[in-house]
Amino acid sequence: MEGIRCSANSVPLTPITFLERAAAVFGDRISLVYGNVRFTWRETLQRCTKFASALVHVGISRGDVVAVLAPNVPATYELHFAVPMAGAILCTLNMRHDAAMVSTLLGHSEAKIIVADHQYLHIVKAAIEIMSKTMAAEELPRIVIVQEFDHPSSNINGFDSASDDLEYESLLNTGTLDFEIRRPIDERDPISLNYTSGTTSRPKGVIYSHRGTYLNTLSTVLLNDMSSMAVYLWTVPMFHCNGWSMTWGVAAQGGTNICQRNVNAKEIFANISLHNVTHMGGAPTVLNMIVNAPITEQKPLLGKVTVMTGGAPPPSNILYKMRELGFLIVHCYGLTETYGVATFCHWKPEWDSLPDEKQAKLKSRQGMQHIGVEGVDIKNPITMESVPADGKTMGEVMIRGNTVMIGYLKDVKATEEAFNGGWFRSGDLGVRHPDGYIELKDRSKDIIISGGENISTIEVESVLFNHPSVLEAAIVGRPDDHWGETPCAFVNLKHGSNATEEEIIKFCRDNLPHYMAPKTVVFKSDLPKSSTGKIQKLILKEEAKAMGTLSLAANRLAK
Numbered sequence: 027m028e029g030i031r032c033s034a035n036s037v038p039l040t041p042i043t044f045l046e047r048a049a050a051v052f053g054d055r056i057s058l059v060y061g062n063v064r065f066t067w068r069e070t071l072q073r074c075t076k077f078a079s080a081l082v083h084v085g086i087s088r089g090d091v092v093a094v095l096a097p098n099v100p101a102t103y104e105l106h107f108a109v110p111m112a113g114a115i116l117c118t119l120n121m122r123h124d125a126a127m128v129s130t131l132l133g134h135s136e137a138k139i140i141v142a143d144h145q146y147l148h149i150v151k152a153a154i155e156i157m158s159k160t161m162a163a164e165e166l167p168r169i170v171i172v173q174e175f176d177h178p179s180s181n182i183n184g185f186d187s188a189s190d191d192l193e194y195e196s197l198l199n200t201g202t203l204d205f206e207i208r209r210p211i212d213e214r215d216p217i218s219l220n221y222t223s224g225t226t227s228r229p230k231g232v233i234y235s236h237r238g239t240y241l242n243t244l245s246t247v248l249l250n251d252m253s254s255m256a257v258y259l260w261t262v263p264m265f266h267c268n269g270w271s272m273t274w275g276v277a278a279q280g281g282t283n284i285c286q287r288n289v290n291a292k293e294i295f296a297n298i299s300l301h302n303v304t305h306m307g308g309a310p311t312v313l314n315m316i317v318n319a320p321i322t323e324q325k326p327l328l329g330k331v332t333v334m335t336g337g338a339p340p341p342s343n344i345l346y347k348m349r350e351l352g353f354l355i356v357h358c359y360g361l362t363e364t365y366g367v368a369t370f371c372h373w374k375p376e377w378d379s380l381p382d383e384k385q386a387k388l389k390s391r392q393g394m395q396h397i398g399v400e401g402v403d404i405k406n407p408i409t410m411e412s413v414p415a416d417g418k419t420m421g422e423v424m425i426r427g428n429t430v431m432i433g434y435l436k437d438v439k440a441t442e443e444a445f446n447g448g449w450f451r452s453g454d455l456g457v458r459h460p461d462g463y464i465e466l467k468d469r470s471k472d473i474i475i476s477g478g479e480n481i482s483t484i485e486v487e488s489v490l491f492n493h494p495s496v497l498e499a500a501i502v503g504r505p506d507d508h509w510g511e512t513p514c515a516f517v518n519l520k521h522g523s524n525a526t527e528e529e530i531i532k533f534c535r536d537n538l539p540h541y542m543a544p545k546t547v548v549f550k551s552d553l554p555k556s557s558t559g560k561i562q563k564l565i566l567k568e569e570a571k572a573m574g575t576l577s578l579a580a581n582r583l584a585k
């Protein structure tokens with residue numbers, strides 16, 4: 027068959043078109059709400075075009091990196107379009123990072139500009155101070171400060187008008203609407219740079235392409251059943267995999283973004299009822315916060331609210347309680363390396379008649395690939411053979427398709443290792459059930475090997491979450507002279523609960539094979555968490571290591 031490839035039938039895919047179309051189709055519809063601030067899609071396109079033009083004016087070229095350290099405020103949303111429209115690459119930084127980490131990532135990404143929310147300006151200033159010790163002044167990133175909309179610029183904490191710093195709104199207003207948007211030359215051109223959460227090691231810089239972003243965004247919109255009337259509440263940080271692609275996704279459907287600076291149960295419930303929210307997202311820690319919110323903060327849901335969850339294993343009893351509150355949960359799994367979501371637990375109507383607990387258990391599985399992913403497999407990482415679909419044999423979760431990262435920035439070795447064998451190796455361990463759905467058992471770095479037996483920390487944690495006194499829990503291995511390792515539980519009890527170590531251990535022994543039950547329980551009211559909501563097991567492992575071996579300790583006591 028003959029044919030020609032030309033601009034009539036081949037255009038580089040880019041999510042920039044989602045915004046242009048939203049402005050054309052839904053021009054008068056509200057695009058974004060933040061407190062008293064409201065924009066329409068027409069205004070959002072205008073603001074992004076002006077900011078892109080202003081960026082070019084201050085020297086941003088194709089391929090340059092523009093970083094941002096900010097919560098879910100309008101500027102963070104707009105940068106997801108404005109930066110690529112200037113031909114540049116957006117690097118969203120994690121708000122929990124300290125100045126040292128921010129300076130490392132700004133240096134690594136070679137960011138030319140850092141857009142800093144006023145609340146985080148001191149961190150950015152301290153980061154630049156660190157960088158200035160080893161870099162020439164002209165190489166340092168320039169700061170663009172984002173102020174609160176209803177505050178005059180003179181109120182900006184730390185803003186020095188005599189310095190080289192710029193202010194977001196003023197810079198935006200220097201831009202022009204006749205700016206010609208810089209589309210990608212090739213759809214594989216980078217659009218964003220996302221650093222991993224740093225749960226298991228130092229954050230790695232993951233590069234996304236326009237094409238992958240386009241495909242992943244549409245897949246995420248589809249799996250959330252998001253229609254053009256969607257109202258999306260921003261509870262997932264936009265810096266985490268670009269808000270699991272929903273920054274671009276809400277524009278794809280001309281929905282309305284409800285931005286909020288802080289994420290807490292009171293504001294979540296208040297915003298849901300105030301704006302008739304239809305969709306939101308959140309790591310299991312956010313769901314935990316919702317189901318344990320004081321009754322005075324909860325408000326009954328008036329319509330269907332779909333909540334995309336992922337980022338960490340959601341305990342089945344939390345899924346169950348969310349359903350009791352009326353939320354519809356879509357359980358997703360993925361990594362920064364897969365643009366956020368890669369699989370989801372596609373719900374089957376025949377499961378509706380099963381008992382509630384069984385339904386929650388089915389939903390806690392990570393499911394199957396979404397439409398944008400070519401394949402997800404559980405493989406023996408050495409032979410690369412698929413494990414049998416028996417729900418028992420563990421292997422590594424491997425993913426391939428057009429929504430897998432281009433690679434790690436400046437790290438060819440790590441990129442080659444991640445793609446070794448023609449699949450992206452996730453570092454997660456799981457099983458495949460007879461119905462084809464996958465279930466995660468652990469991260470390969472977290473699994474506990476005790477007396478030669480593998481212990482899935484996810485399984486033990488899900489039992490702990492069923493204990494009525496447990497608010498949060500994490501299991502790590504404690505070194506042991508006899509067993510190699512034994513499970514050690516770090517538990518945050520619900521307010522007013524006084525469960526004892528013996529009670530927790532007995533509860534686990536009653537619900538798990540004995541070798542899997544924790545041998546040590548540490549009560550801790552502030553389990554260390556990353557801002558993507560993950561319990562930082564690296565820190566807990568250090569604590570468990572410092573406790574020393576349990577067997578030897580017991581022997582010493584016996585002597």
Ligand SMILES: Nc1ncnc2c1ncn2[C@@H]1O[C@H](COP(=O)(O)OP(=O)(O)OP(=O)(O)O)[C@@H](O)[C@H]1O
Nearest residue numbers: 222223224225226227337338339358359360361362
């Ligand atoms: N639905 C889920 N159930 C269980 N675990 C999940 C789920 N979704 C994501 N995860 C976990 O989150 C990981 C991906 O997280 P992310 O890309 O944010 O960085 P990280 O892996 O936490 O950090 P780093 O790679 O720097 O250690 C997955 O590999 C998996 O372990």
